[in-house]
Amino acid sequence: MRLIKLTAFALIACMLLPTSTFARKKKKVKKEAYVFTDIKRLPTTSVKNQYRAGTCWSWSTLSFMESEMIKIGKKPVDLSAIFVANRAYKDKGEKYVRLHGDLNFGAGGANVDILHVIKKYGIVPKSVYEGLNYGESNHVQGELDAVLKAYLDGVVKNRNRRLSTAWMKGFEGVLSAYYGEIPATFSFEGKQYTPQSFAKERVGLNMDDYVLLTSFTHHPFYKTFAMEVQDNWLWGQMYNLPIDELMQVMNSAIDNGYTIAWASDVSEKGFRSSKGYAIVPLSSNKELADLEMGKWEKMSKRKKKAEKAALKFKELPVTQEMRQEAFDRWETTDDHGMHIVGTAKDQRGAKYFIVKNSWGEYGKYKGYFYASETFVKYKTMNIMINKNAIPAAIRAKLGL
Numbered sequence: 428m429r430l431i432k433l434t435a436f437a438l439i440a441c442m443l444l445p446t447s448t449f450a451r452k453k454k455k456v457k458k459e460a461y462v463f464t465d466i467k468r469l470p471t472t473s474v475k476n477q478y479r480a481g482t483c484w485s486w487s488t489l490s491f492m493e494s495e496m497i498k499i500g501k502k503p504v505d506l507s508a509i510f511v512a513n514r515a516y517k518d519k520g521e522k523y524v525r526l527h528g529d530l531n532f533g534a535g536g537a538n539v540d541i542l543h544v545i546k547k548y549g550i551v552p553k554s555v556y557e558g559l560n561y562g563e564s565n566h567v568q569g570e571l572d573a574v575l576k577a578y579l580d581g582v583v584k585n586r587n588r589r590l591s592t593a594w595m596k597g598f599e600g601v602l603s604a605y606y607g608e609i610p611a612t613f614s615f616e617g618k619q620y621t622p623q624s625f626a627k628e629r630v631g632l633n634m635d636d637y638v639l640l641t642s643f644t645h646h647p648f649y650k651t652f653a654m655e656v657q658d659n660w661l662w663g664q665m666y667n668l669p670i671d672e673l674m675q676v677m678n679s680a681i682d683n684g685y686t687i688a689w690a691s692d693v694s695e696k697g698f699r700s701s702k703g704y705a706i707v708p709l710s711s712n713k714e715l716a717d718l719e720m721g722k723w724e725k726m727s728k729r730k731k732k733a734e735k736a737a738l739k740f741k742e743l744p745v746t747q748e749m750r751q752e753a754f755d756r757w758e759t760t761d762d763h764g765m766h767i768v769g770t771a772k773d774q775r776g777a778k779y780f781i782v783k784n785s786w787g788e789y790g791k792y793k794g795y796f797y798a799s800e801t802f803v804k805y806k807t808m809n810i811m812i813n814k815n816a817i818p819a820a821i822r823a824k825l826g827l
Contacts (some may be wrong), residue, residue, distance in 0.1 A: 656760075
């Protein structure tokens with residue numbers, strides 16, 4: 428055996444490094460709870476940041492429209508979510524006054540608002556209308572929302588006993604003060620446009636190609652209804668499908684190159700988008716499928732630990748009845764709009780949808796996360812989709 432001479436410094440270093448080869452200890456590698464493999468990821472524009480503004484519906488649905496542009500061969504462009512918010516506020520404010528204040532008014536909205544605004548007013552690029560005219564570098568709308576609501580409530584009180592002819596002009600003045608004036612014309616990529624001509628020529632999408640789908644049993648299937656949520660101020664109509672057919676539509680859409688605008692409840696404890704996933708976890712021992720409590724209590728600590736580790740990745744089986752009960756009891760609420768851009772699977776083979784969010788490049792996947800098929804089945808409020816993405820048999824049932 429040959430002796431190896433160590434300097435005093437090297438010897439001390441070896442003593443101070445317990446993970447070194449001299450310590451003969453292997454460093455523990457932390458295992459990832461979830462490991463995702465993309466099955467299909469469709470093209471999108473960059474992740475945006477709505478920041479402290481309740482306009483997710485605008486950012487997410489325009490992200491969906493931007494992917495639709497890519498699909499038809501258009502050069503992608505970032506569209507102005509604040510242009511849409513401005514015009515939606517205008518029309519929502521008018522409806523609020525016409526209904527004497529008996530309508531929800533706030534920053535929230537729905538994906539149908541984008542169809543309404545683009546049809547009526549057109550659209551502009553984000554670079555043309557950033558909507559930051561109030562001394563902030565990012566979207567902070569608390570003051571604006573409060574001012575708009577207070578203004579409308581002052582109008583509705585009607586102390587003159589009839590409405591003035593100036594109230595709408597004043598309301599739009601507030602919007603212009605915070606967001607900036609809506610451009611009548613603008614230059615983009617060396618060409619002059621109006622918002623309407625930009626929508627027609629540069630965006631090139633037909634708003635009549637898009638439909639909203641949902642799945643609830645308090646209305647008949649294969650018919651339309653206006654979902655009873657506060658932010659559906661337009662009373663937008665949605666086609667109602669059984670949940671299994673809605674999931675079929677969503678999977679088929681991604682398989683055929685169509686993305687999905689997705690409205691969902693995100694208040695569940697399984698919504699962990701900063702960690703990169705959203706699931707519907709088993710929440711208590713009462714939900715340990717077919718595992719008798721007596722048997723569970725008699726397990727050794729080691730066996731119980733192994734069982735718990737296995738159950739950690741299991742999700743509640745979701746039914747149509749569960750969806751309805753959660754909606755009826757206000758456990759599923761209209762929280763957030765996002766953009767589904769693909770599918771994936773985890774290391775156990777369970778399927779997920781790839782979701783693009785509008786909270787900036789946060790979290791493990793820089794603004795994206797993976798929502799399990801179970802979570803989507805349980806917590807989807809509604810989707811917007813290109814009607815051409817709907818399988819022919821289901822389209823026929825809907826009369827599309």
